[in-house]
Amino acid sequence: MTELLAAEGLSRRYGSLTVVDRVDLRIADGQRHALIGPNGAGKSTLLDLIGGAQRPDGGRIRFAGVDVTATGPAPRARLGIGRIHQRPAVWPSLSVLDNVAVAALPHAGRGSWWPGRYGRRVRRPAAELLDRLGLAEHAARPAGHLSHGQRRQLEIAMALAGRPRLLLLDEPAAGLSASDTQRLVGLIAELPRTVAVLLVEHRLDLVYSLTDVVTVLRDGRVLASGPPAEIRVAPALQQAFGAGVS
Numbered sequence: 001m002t003e004l005l006a007a008e009g010l011s012r013r014y015g016s017l018t019v020v021d022r023v024d025l026r027i028a029d030g031q032r033h034a035l036i037g038p039n040g041a042g043k044s045t046l047l048d049l050i051g052g053a054q055r056p057d058g059g060r061i062r063f064a065g066v067d068v069t070a071t072g073p074a075p076r077a078r079l080g081i082g083r084i085h086q087r088p089a090v091w092p093s094l095s096v097l098d099n100v101a102v103a104a105l106p107h108a109g110r111g112s113w114w115p116g117r118y119g120r121r122v123r124r125p126a127a128e129l130l131d132r133l134g135l136a137e138h139a140a141r142p143a144g145h146l147s148h149g150q151r152r153q154l155e156i157a158m159a160l161a162g163r164p165r166l167l168l169l170d171e172p173a174a175g176l177s178a179s180d181t182q183r184l185v186g187l188i189a190e191l192p193r194t195v196a197v198l199l200v201e202h203r204l205d206l207v208y209s210l211t212d213v214v215t216v217l218r219d220g221r222v223l224a225s226g227p228p229a230e231i232r233v234a235p236a237l238q239q240a241f242g243a244g245v246s
Protein backbone atom coordinates (compact mmCIF):
# COMPACT_ATOMS: atom_id res chain seq x y z
CA MET A 1 0.00 0.00 0.00
CA THR A 2 1.14 3.54 -0.71
CA GLU A 3 2.22 5.61 2.24
CA LEU A 4 -0.08 8.56 2.93
CA LEU A 5 1.21 9.93 6.23
CA ALA A 6 4.64 9.55 7.75
CA ALA A 7 5.31 11.23 11.08
CA GLU A 8 8.84 10.82 12.37
CA GLY A 9 10.14 11.65 15.81
CA LEU A 10 7.22 13.96 16.61
CA SER A 11 7.48 15.74 19.96
CA ARG A 12 5.39 18.37 21.73
CA ARG A 13 6.14 19.94 25.07
CA TYR A 14 4.15 22.18 27.38
CA GLY A 15 6.78 23.84 29.55
CA SER A 16 8.73 21.02 31.13
CA LEU A 17 6.03 18.42 30.34
CA THR A 18 6.63 16.34 27.21
CA VAL A 19 3.16 15.21 26.09
CA VAL A 20 4.15 13.73 22.71
CA ASP A 21 7.53 12.07 22.84
CA ARG A 22 9.38 11.15 19.64
CA VAL A 23 6.40 9.46 18.03
CA ASP A 24 6.72 7.63 14.70
CA LEU A 25 3.42 6.98 12.95
CA ARG A 26 2.78 5.73 9.43
CA ILE A 27 -0.58 5.49 7.75
CA ALA A 28 -1.05 3.89 4.34
CA ASP A 29 -3.59 5.07 1.79
CA GLY A 30 -7.04 3.91 2.86
CA GLN A 31 -5.84 2.40 6.13
CA ARG A 32 -8.02 2.36 9.26
CA HIS A 33 -5.64 3.17 12.08
CA ALA A 34 -6.58 3.50 15.75
CA LEU A 35 -4.76 5.47 18.40
CA ILE A 36 -5.53 4.25 21.91
CA GLY A 37 -4.21 5.08 25.35
CA PRO A 38 -5.35 6.32 28.77
CA ASN A 39 -6.51 9.88 29.51
CA GLY A 40 -3.67 12.33 29.06
CA ALA A 41 -1.62 9.95 26.87
CA GLY A 42 -1.26 12.67 24.23
CA LYS A 43 -3.75 11.33 21.66
CA SER A 44 -5.57 14.63 20.95
CA THR A 45 -2.27 16.51 20.93
CA LEU A 46 -0.93 14.07 18.35
CA LEU A 47 -4.03 14.67 16.18
CA ASP A 48 -3.42 18.42 16.56
CA LEU A 49 0.15 17.96 15.35
CA ILE A 50 -1.01 15.94 12.34
CA GLY A 51 -3.88 18.30 11.49
CA GLY A 52 -1.69 21.37 11.94
CA ALA A 53 -3.56 22.97 14.87
CA GLN A 54 -0.31 22.73 16.82
CA ARG A 55 3.31 22.74 15.70
CA PRO A 56 5.70 20.08 16.91
CA ASP A 57 8.78 20.96 18.96
CA GLY A 58 10.62 18.21 17.13
CA GLY A 59 10.22 15.76 14.27
CA ARG A 60 8.63 16.01 10.86
CA ILE A 61 5.45 15.10 9.03
CA ARG A 62 5.03 14.13 5.40
CA PHE A 63 1.57 13.87 3.92
CA ALA A 64 0.90 12.65 0.39
CA GLY A 65 4.58 13.13 -0.41
CA VAL A 66 4.70 16.73 0.86
CA ASP A 67 6.59 17.89 3.95
CA VAL A 68 3.83 19.69 5.89
CA THR A 69 5.72 20.10 9.18
CA ALA A 70 5.78 23.89 8.96
CA THR A 71 2.32 24.42 7.41
CA GLY A 72 -0.91 25.37 9.17
CA PRO A 73 -4.28 23.61 9.22
CA ALA A 74 -5.70 25.27 6.07
CA PRO A 75 -3.03 24.05 3.62
CA ARG A 76 -3.13 20.63 5.23
CA ALA A 77 -6.92 20.54 4.79
CA ARG A 78 -6.42 21.44 1.11
CA LEU A 79 -3.97 18.57 0.79
CA GLY A 80 -6.60 16.25 2.25
CA ILE A 81 -6.43 16.12 6.05
CA GLY A 82 -9.93 16.34 7.58
CA ARG A 83 -10.63 16.48 11.29
CA ILE A 84 -13.40 16.04 13.78
CA HIS A 85 -12.77 17.20 17.31
CA GLN A 86 -13.31 15.71 20.73
CA ARG A 87 -16.13 18.27 21.13
CA PRO A 88 -18.26 18.72 17.99
CA ALA A 89 -17.52 22.05 16.28
CA VAL A 90 -20.32 23.30 13.99
CA TRP A 91 -21.68 26.74 13.09
CA PRO A 92 -24.74 26.81 15.38
CA SER A 93 -26.74 29.56 13.63
CA LEU A 94 -26.19 28.27 10.08
CA SER A 95 -28.52 25.61 8.74
CA VAL A 96 -27.32 22.02 8.73
CA LEU A 97 -27.11 22.13 4.91
CA ASP A 98 -25.12 25.38 4.91
CA ASN A 99 -22.64 23.99 7.44
CA VAL A 100 -21.78 21.24 4.97
CA ALA A 101 -21.93 23.59 1.96
CA VAL A 102 -19.41 25.98 3.57
CA ALA A 103 -17.10 23.05 4.25
CA ALA A 104 -17.35 22.07 0.55
CA LEU A 105 -16.54 25.58 -0.74
CA PRO A 106 -12.80 25.03 -1.36
CA HIS A 107 -13.78 22.36 -3.92
CA ALA A 108 -16.45 24.41 -5.70
CA GLY A 109 -14.08 25.73 -8.33
CA ARG A 110 -12.90 29.18 -9.33
CA GLY A 111 -15.26 32.07 -8.87
CA SER A 112 -17.27 30.46 -6.11
CA TRP A 113 -18.28 32.49 -3.14
CA TRP A 114 -20.75 32.28 -0.37
CA PRO A 115 -23.70 32.64 -0.62
CA GLY A 116 -23.42 33.71 -4.23
CA ARG A 117 -25.09 32.15 -7.21
CA TYR A 118 -22.47 29.38 -7.22
CA GLY A 119 -23.86 28.24 -3.88
CA ARG A 120 -25.80 25.59 -5.77
CA ARG A 121 -22.53 23.93 -6.78
CA VAL A 122 -21.81 23.18 -3.16
CA ARG A 123 -25.40 22.76 -1.97
CA ARG A 124 -26.14 19.78 -4.19
CA PRO A 125 -23.21 17.64 -3.03
CA ALA A 126 -23.87 18.84 0.52
CA ALA A 127 -27.46 17.62 0.31
CA GLU A 128 -26.23 14.26 -0.99
CA LEU A 129 -23.85 13.93 1.94
CA LEU A 130 -26.63 14.74 4.41
CA ASP A 131 -28.73 12.05 2.80
CA ARG A 132 -25.90 9.53 3.20
CA LEU A 133 -25.51 10.45 6.85
CA GLY A 134 -29.20 10.27 7.65
CA LEU A 135 -29.49 14.01 8.29
CA ALA A 136 -31.53 14.99 5.21
CA GLU A 137 -34.69 15.70 7.19
CA HIS A 138 -32.77 18.21 9.35
CA ALA A 139 -31.15 20.08 6.44
CA ALA A 140 -33.00 23.35 7.01
CA ARG A 141 -32.67 23.45 10.82
CA PRO A 142 -30.03 25.58 12.51
CA ALA A 143 -27.15 23.27 13.44
CA GLY A 144 -27.35 24.54 17.03
CA HIS A 145 -30.72 22.78 17.38
CA LEU A 146 -29.32 19.32 16.69
CA SER A 147 -28.79 16.67 19.35
CA HIS A 148 -25.23 15.77 20.31
CA GLY A 149 -25.35 12.62 18.16
CA GLN A 150 -26.66 14.54 15.16
CA ARG A 151 -23.92 17.16 15.57
CA ARG A 152 -21.37 14.38 15.44
CA GLN A 153 -22.85 13.16 12.18
CA LEU A 154 -22.92 16.72 10.85
CA GLU A 155 -19.28 17.24 11.74
CA ILE A 156 -18.39 14.07 9.84
CA ALA A 157 -20.43 15.29 6.86
CA MET A 158 -18.50 18.59 7.02
CA ALA A 159 -15.18 16.77 7.16
CA LEU A 160 -16.18 14.56 4.20
CA ALA A 161 -17.28 17.63 2.22
CA GLY A 162 -13.64 18.72 2.35
CA ARG A 163 -12.84 15.50 0.40
CA PRO A 164 -10.21 14.22 2.82
CA ARG A 165 -7.69 11.51 2.07
CA LEU A 166 -7.15 11.18 5.81
CA LEU A 167 -9.90 11.68 8.36
CA LEU A 168 -8.83 12.36 11.96
CA LEU A 169 -11.59 11.30 14.36
CA ASP A 170 -11.18 12.22 18.02
CA GLU A 171 -13.50 10.10 20.18
CA PRO A 172 -16.43 10.26 17.76
CA ALA A 173 -18.55 7.90 19.89
CA ALA A 174 -18.15 9.87 23.13
CA GLY A 175 -21.53 10.80 24.60
CA LEU A 176 -23.52 9.01 21.87
CA SER A 177 -26.52 6.79 22.59
CA ALA A 178 -26.28 3.10 21.66
CA SER A 179 -28.27 3.67 18.45
CA ASP A 180 -26.24 6.74 17.44
CA THR A 181 -23.04 4.78 18.11
CA GLN A 182 -24.32 1.97 15.88
CA ARG A 183 -25.04 4.44 13.09
CA LEU A 184 -21.60 6.02 13.47
CA VAL A 185 -19.84 2.65 13.39
CA GLY A 186 -21.73 1.77 10.19
CA LEU A 187 -20.77 5.10 8.69
CA ILE A 188 -17.06 4.70 9.45
CA ALA A 189 -17.10 1.07 8.26
CA GLU A 190 -18.67 2.12 4.97
CA LEU A 191 -16.32 4.99 4.18
CA PRO A 192 -14.70 4.40 0.79
CA ARG A 193 -11.11 3.18 0.89
CA THR A 194 -10.09 6.42 -0.81
CA VAL A 195 -10.27 7.81 2.75
CA ALA A 196 -7.81 6.69 5.42
CA VAL A 197 -8.93 7.05 9.04
CA LEU A 198 -7.01 7.81 12.21
CA LEU A 199 -9.42 7.05 15.02
CA VAL A 200 -8.93 7.98 18.68
CA GLU A 201 -11.38 5.91 20.69
CA HIS A 202 -11.64 4.62 24.24
CA ARG A 203 -14.06 1.81 23.38
CA LEU A 204 -11.78 -1.03 22.41
CA ASP A 205 -14.61 -3.14 20.94
CA LEU A 206 -15.18 -0.38 18.36
CA VAL A 207 -11.45 -0.04 17.76
CA TYR A 208 -10.99 -3.76 17.09
CA SER A 209 -14.00 -3.96 14.79
CA LEU A 210 -13.17 -0.86 12.74
CA THR A 211 -9.41 -0.71 12.30
CA ASP A 212 -6.54 -2.56 10.59
CA VAL A 213 -3.74 -1.20 12.78
CA VAL A 214 -3.77 -0.12 16.43
CA THR A 215 -1.12 2.10 18.00
CA VAL A 216 -0.92 2.21 21.80
CA LEU A 217 0.21 5.48 23.34
CA ARG A 218 1.09 6.22 26.96
CA ASP A 219 2.82 9.27 28.40
CA GLY A 220 3.29 10.51 24.85
CA ARG A 221 5.19 7.41 23.73
CA VAL A 222 4.26 4.61 21.36
CA LEU A 223 4.24 1.36 23.37
CA ALA A 224 3.15 -0.90 20.52
CA SER A 225 1.65 -0.83 17.05
CA GLY A 226 0.13 -3.69 15.06
CA PRO A 227 -3.04 -5.44 13.91
CA PRO A 228 -5.89 -5.63 16.48
CA ALA A 229 -5.47 -9.39 17.00
CA GLU A 230 -1.85 -8.79 18.04
CA ILE A 231 -2.48 -5.71 20.14
CA ARG A 232 -5.34 -7.15 22.19
CA VAL A 233 -2.98 -9.77 23.64
CA ALA A 234 0.13 -7.56 23.74
CA PRO A 235 1.69 -6.76 27.14
CA ALA A 236 1.64 -3.09 26.03
CA LEU A 237 -2.14 -3.01 26.40
CA GLN A 238 -1.96 -3.91 30.10
CA GLN A 239 1.01 -1.58 30.47
CA ALA A 240 -1.06 1.29 29.08
CA PHE A 241 -4.42 0.64 30.72
CA GLY A 242 -3.71 -1.65 33.68
CA ALA A 243 -4.54 -5.32 34.21
CA GLY A 244 -7.78 -6.81 32.92
CA VAL A 245 -8.12 -4.77 29.73
CA SER A 246 -8.42 -6.66 26.46
Ligand SMILES: Nc1ncnc2c1ncn2[C@@H]1O[C@H](COP(=O)(O)OP(=O)(O)OP(=O)(O)O)[C@@H](O)[C@H]1O
Pocket residue numbers: 014019037038039040041042043044045046086
Ligand atom coordinates in the same frame (compact mmCIF):
# COMPACT_ATOMS: atom_id res chain seq x y z
N1 LIG B 1 -2.68 23.60 26.42
C1 LIG B 1 -2.10 22.76 27.30
N2 LIG B 1 -1.24 23.21 28.25
C2 LIG B 1 -0.64 22.36 29.10
N3 LIG B 1 -0.83 21.03 29.11
C3 LIG B 1 -1.67 20.52 28.20
C4 LIG B 1 -2.35 21.35 27.25
N4 LIG B 1 -3.13 20.55 26.46
C5 LIG B 1 -2.93 19.29 26.91
N5 LIG B 1 -2.08 19.28 27.95
C6 LIG B 1 -1.61 18.09 28.66
O1 LIG B 1 -1.04 17.23 27.71
C7 LIG B 1 -1.29 15.87 28.04
C8 LIG B 1 -1.88 15.19 26.86
O2 LIG B 1 -3.19 15.75 26.60
P1 LIG B 1 -4.12 15.19 25.46
O3 LIG B 1 -5.35 16.02 25.48
O4 LIG B 1 -3.35 15.12 24.19
O5 LIG B 1 -4.42 13.72 25.97
P2 LIG B 1 -5.47 12.64 25.43
O6 LIG B 1 -4.71 11.36 25.26
O7 LIG B 1 -6.19 13.17 24.27
O8 LIG B 1 -6.44 12.46 26.68
P3 LIG B 1 -8.03 12.19 26.73
O9 LIG B 1 -8.18 10.69 26.53
O10 LIG B 1 -8.41 12.58 28.11
O11 LIG B 1 -8.71 12.99 25.68
C9 LIG B 1 -2.16 15.89 29.29
O12 LIG B 1 -1.33 15.70 30.41
C10 LIG B 1 -2.74 17.29 29.30
O13 LIG B 1 -3.00 17.71 30.60
Ligand SMILES: [Mg+2]
Pocket residue numbers: 043044045086170
Ligand atom coordinates in the same frame (compact mmCIF):
# COMPACT_ATOMS: atom_id res chain seq x y z
MG1 LIG C 1 -8.16 13.62 23.89
